[in-house]
Amino acid sequence: GESVGLHLPTLSVQEGDNSIINCAYSNSASDYFIWYKQESGKGPQFIIDIRSNMDKRQGQRVTVLLNKTVKHLSLQIAATQPGDSAVYFCAENSGTALIFGKGTTLSVSS
Amino acid sequence: DTGVSQDPRHKITKRGQNVTFRCDPISEHNRLYWYRQTLGQGPEFLTYFQNEAQLEKSRLLSDRFSAERPKGSFSTLEIQRTEQGDSAMYLCASSFGSDTQYFGPGTRLTVL
Numbered sequence: 001g002e003s004v005g006l007h008l009p010t011l012s013v014q015e016g017d018n019s020i021i022n023c024a025y026s027n028s029a030s031d032y033f034i035w036y037k038q039e040s041g042k043g044p045q046f047i048i049d050i051r052s053n054m055d056k057r058q059g060q061r062v063t064v065l066l067n068k069t070v071k072h073l074s075l076q077i078a079a080t081q082p083g084d085s086a087v088y089f090c091a092e093n094s095g096t097a098l099i100f101g102k103g104t105t106l107s108v109s110s
Numbered sequence: 111d112t113g114v115s116q117d118p119r120h121k122i123t124k125r126g127q128n129v130t131f132r133c134d135p136i137s138e139h140n141r142l143y144w145y146r147q148t149l150g151q152g153p154e155f156l157t158y159f160q161n162e163a164q165l166e167k168s169r170l171l172s173d174r175f176s177a178e179r180p181k182g183s184f185s186t187l188e189i190q191r192t193e194q195g196d197s198a199m200y201l202c203a204s205s206f207g208s209d210t211q212y213f214g215p216g217t218r219l220t221v222l
Contacts, residue, residue, distance in 0.1 A: 044201070045155065046211075098155065102150070
């Protein structure tokens with residue numbers, strides 16, 4: 001079946017640095033992607049989403065980039081803070097079920 | 111708090127027992143989803159409801175699992191004859207149509 005995956009299982013950054021978390025997807029027909037943040041013992045928290053008619057979308061300190069040619073999306077976090085430490089998942093919205101990758105654990109040291 | 115809520119937050123049970131979890135979605139959301147998440151993995155889809163109708167079930171949802179949403183509001187997920195392999199975090203999410211799904215805090219199930 002189709003799947004969404006992440007390139008790196010872990011990412012360690014210093015406070016104040018910019019973080020980039022990557023995700024590759026395999027279903028070229030996918031048209032809606034979401035990034036979630038999950039802290040230990042909590043449910044996934046919506047961060048930002050993007051539809052296939054866009055290449056870039058910005059939120060507060062976060063930017064998502066979508067490259068449909070190579071089926072890749074990324075989440076950029078500006079001025080990373082210790083509170084950003086969590087597991088980040090990209091998910092593909094099939095119209096009903098979300099299909100999640102395995103996640104990237106972001107560790108921010110001060 | 112107007113987010114998705116789940117109860118209980120933690121459940122420890124013995125193998126063979128039945129357990130039931132409850133989810134209360136965001137009030138204006140017509141869709142409700144159940145996912146299961148094991149350690150180190152992303153959530154996996156189990157089933158979803160649109161209003162009171164259960165429209166899709168994953169192959170992961172064995173015969174021992176049943177979900178209901180009788181009045182199109184809260185939902186329950188029951189696991190009968192629990193097995194150690196059922197130990198996981200059970201997550202509920204809700205959405206309006208196919209828009210963004212918002213998750214609850216989850217119910218952590220431990221089967222001894």
